Amino acid sequence: MTATALKHTVSTDTWQPLCTKADLVAFSGVAAWLNTSEGPAQVAIFYLPRQRSQGQEKELYALDHFDPFSNANVIARGIIGDVKGSSVVASPLYKQHFRLEDGQCLEDENIKLRTWKVAFRGEEVWVEG
Amino acid sequence: MSTQKLATPEQLIIIGNGMVGHHLVEQLVDNAALERYQVTVFGEERHRAYDRVHLSEYFSGRDADSLALCEADYYATSGVELRTSEAVIEIDRNSQEVVTEQGRYPYDRLVLATGSFPFVPPIPGNDRDGCLVYRTLDDLDAIQAAAENATTGVVVGGGLLGLEAANALRGLNLDTAVVEFASRLMPMQVDNEGGELLREKIAALGVQVLTERATQRIEPGETSRLRMVFQDDKVLETDLIVFSAGIRPQDTLARECGLDIGERGGVVVDNQCLTSDPAILAIGEVALWNQSIFGLVAPGYQMAKAAFSTLTEGDTQFGGADMSTKLKLLGVDVGSIGDAHGNQNPGARMFRYLDPIKQEYRKLVVSSDGKKLLGAMLVGNNSVYDTLLQYYSNGIELPDEPASLILPQSSGAAPTLGPGALPETAMICSCHNVTKGNICTAIDGDATDLANVKGATKASTGCGGCTALLKSVVDHELEARGVEVDKSICEHFAHTRQELYDIVRVEGIKTFSELIEKHGNQDTHCLGCDICKPAVASILASCFNEPITDAAHIPLQDTNDTFMANMQKNGTYSVVPRVAGGEITPDKLIVLGEVAKKYSLYSKVTGGQRIDLFGARLEDLPDIWGELIAAGFETGHAYGKSLRTVKSCVGSTWCRYGVQDSVGMAIQLENRYKGLRSPHKIKFGVSGCTRECAEAQSKDIGIIATENGWNLYVCGNGGMRPRHAELFATDLDDEQLYRTIDRFLMFYVRTADRLQRTSVWRENLDGGLEYLKEVILEDSLGINSELERQMQHVVDSYQCEWANAISDPDKLKRFRSFVNDDRPDPSIIMTSERGQLRPA
């Protein structure tokens, strides 16, 4: 399982509902299963509600739950923050930072988590698998 | 030699090619003064200038060449004429000429650098074969030759050089004795106590020490070559005798040509090193300045610089020098600083420390107001010498308890003086007259490392005694300039943890978002980061003690605090219930076993006297805790920066030695402080007697029972850099113990940096333990009642975080591995080992 393998998603509509807004934890992450073209994947979904009110970026992010440094599925349990201008999550095990926007690891340019498109549809959280 | 010079140079003659005379030549060569002066140096010895300070190394393998102060062709290539083995026998001041057996040499300026000669007491028979002195390479050759068919040797004189000579005789395999006229060894440097200690140490090395012995005469011996007869007709037979009874300035030439001479010898000089004849200068051990002869090389070098300045119309003067010395004699450290006897300063106060077992003696001479160090004496251990010397030579104000400077380290004393505390004028290298200010100038120039600083200032290229100090000063200064020390906690706050703590308390701010809105940096996003968020969470918890699982605090926590368990390397968690004081009932033990079995948890007894259950899946945590809480357990905060465990020994209840109920006290304390969030984790230990089975002195808070109550130790640490806790207060009753710990812990919570254990906090605390005692025990800041109130609030508002979480369905939602699936994470794979599961 490599986190660096970026695959083009199929253009057919693969958006799926994963959970509801009530399942999310503000300014933190939860993990969910997602069906992708390559099979089921664990995604970490982060919810940053204030971002939009400040006219900034997005309020939902979906990244790999898998931490390539520890080989454990723990990314959703990391701390959210912003470092040098980008929103990031810090791995709870060895504290590397990953950019929420594109999954890029700030400590190692060769490591990048997969990311998925994610959005609210009403109260539901939809992700493009 | 220098026949090509156009203008007629002035003739400069230097008599004496010893250490100081040579230093003057170096000054002349380095500063291009040879354009002006044609320099001729006369040396009585065969050898060119050599390092007399390290003369004894001649016996341990160094030869004349390696002791020499310069390369063999240094003088020739520099254009200075060196005439060795040519003693000056007369100075003719009328014709301005010096006379040797080889001829007469005219001078315009003359420098006397003739040093001194060993004093041989006027004892009949002192010129017999086998009677020797210890000053030059030739003397050492003579001693070596005499030792060849000898078995015993005696040194007359138990001073500094005498002991060095004794060591040399011992090294030549002679049975050695030291005969001292005074009642103790090194009478100049040490007092009776120190002398006694020194005698014991030296006797233990097999050197016989005879004090209060005045030699009457020296006769041919019966069993050995010589026999010494003392005042009471006692005798001592020996094959050779080395006189080392002091030195006398070699001032014969000056005397004979009518220069002013001191009453007890020495050529009188002024600050410019000029003698009573302005054409003639004197430097080094021959010169008498302000009634003093300086028998050390560093003052001699300073005189050489002053003389150079006088010869070139500069304005450097000699203003006296410090005679403090640090030596290792026969392997024994001896140090003497300033007025070591305390007899030059009426009203001075003395502190003495004597350890008869380690054989160490230290004495401080302190001004009557207790603020300044006037002198010090060290025997057996010179480790505090450098620090004391800085206090002395820079007039730095002493700590409130000066005695702490000479007490042994383990009692938490002797704070070393950091390089930062030294003033600009602090002398770092006395050989080359380099101050801290000079070093800073060099660094501000372009010296970027130690080697460059050495090159630029010459510091530490003389006797080498300042090497360690120089390095610490250079490191400190480079650091101070290199990376600017930014105390901000992270990019989101331009504040330290302490400042944030004060802001939170003073303004009553209860959430992270309010804090970052009001006090965060404007130009960064407002999310915070994994540095400031947990730090602020800890501050908020210390101040208000709201459950860390409340919605506003959840995003701030590390995963361990979020899930109230410690994440392991495979993403599972460990479960550590509190077992206060390490005391646990059989029933509770059984519950732990049952829960571990049911949820397949690996079980281990921890180093903190409790049981850790590893490998719990996220979604199982609430059920596991449900069962534990039902059985009367509560969270152990193994995940938090908070009180961990209070380790106890079994104490008076069972142990035949115990004097108090250490388990009872440990449980009391653990229950009192459990749940206190702090800058880093806190550990306690309580032992029932001084045998210390609970290892309390390695804990942040250590308590040891006494007959009368409890002794409190603080700021110990195991872990990466172990540190012994320091005794803080003695014989406290229970109530006093709680109050003192309340204040201590709250003060730590208030002032420590993030992730700073009490040990590191203490080491960085200005004023050290004394200051801490003033604040906590004497209420010098007037904050104690407030600290106690704050602690009481934390104690009163305690609730088990796990009990709180499992009673709240909203909080429990957080403990799902996946929000859209109840199945456990299939990638967590276990294997078994020694009958238990572990990560595969």
Ligand code: SRM
């Ligand atoms: C479980 C245990 C080892 C054991 O199997 O015995 C342990 C395990 C860990 N220790 Fe420890 N320490 C354990 C006793 C100790 C002790 C012994 C003691 O407490 O008497 C020490 C030395 C004493 C001291 O702290 O002064 C100790 C010094 C450390 C240190 C170094 C601290 C320091 O100041 O130098 C760390 C690292 C840190 O905290 O930054 C550490 C960190 C850790 C961490 C939290 C490392 C981590 O981040 O994963 C380990 C996680 C435990 C877990 O998942 O539950 N552990 N650790 C012990 C739990 C005690 C308890 O019941 O709570």
Ligand SMILES: Cc1cc2nc3c(=O)[nH]c(=O)nc-3n(C[C@H](O)[C@H](O)[C@H](O)COP(=O)(O)OP(=O)(O)OC[C@H]3O[C@@H](n4cnc5c(N)ncnc54)[C@H](O)[C@@H]3O)c2cc1C
């Ligand atoms: C064994 C020993 C250990 C020491 N340890 C230390 C120590 O640890 N720390 C310290 O600071 N100091 C120490 N000293 C003292 C230090 O060596 C002297 O302070 C220093 O050498 C003084 O230098 P100087 O040039 O004044 O005298 P010297 O080095 O004695 O040089 C004087 C020179 O002048 C020559 N001379 C004399 N008369 C004439 C003449 N008429 N014509 C031509 N030449 C003449 C002498 O032969 C001699 O070579 C020690 C000394 C000894 C002997």
Ligand code: SF4
């Ligand atoms: S410290 Fe003293 S009381 Fe406690 S177990 Fe050891 S010997 Fe017994």
Ligand code: FES
């Ligand atoms: S003090 Fe001697 S080299 Fe610096």
